[in-house]
Amino acid sequence: MAIVSVYIEEGCITCDACEEILPEVFHVTDDTCFIHAEVRLDGGYDRNEGKAGLKPETLASFEDDLL
Structure with a gap:
């Protein structure tokens, strides 16, 4: 199962781990x-609590990092 959205x-705790992995x-x-x-399908810039999907080109380019 592939990851198609992130939130x-x-x-x-703003530890920077997510930004270090995928800036x-x-x-x-x-x-x-x-x-x-x-990188978001909905074009929003927030915490993505609605769990909007990531654009396909983003998923393809970071597939190894996201899985």
């Missing part, structure tokens, strides 16, 4: 994390 769990997908600030709009 930031409530209670995230093209995640952005971490002092207070919270975001998922870059350009």
Whole structure:
């Protein structure tokens, strides 16, 4: 089963792990994390609590990292 969406769990401690693994997908600030709009199907820039999917080209380019 492949990962088709990512989101930031409530209670995230902003440890930077997600951004270190996939900086093209995640952005971490002092207070919270975001998922870059350009990789999301809905184009949003937030924690993606609605679990919008990732664009197919994003999934293809990071398949080894996401699985």
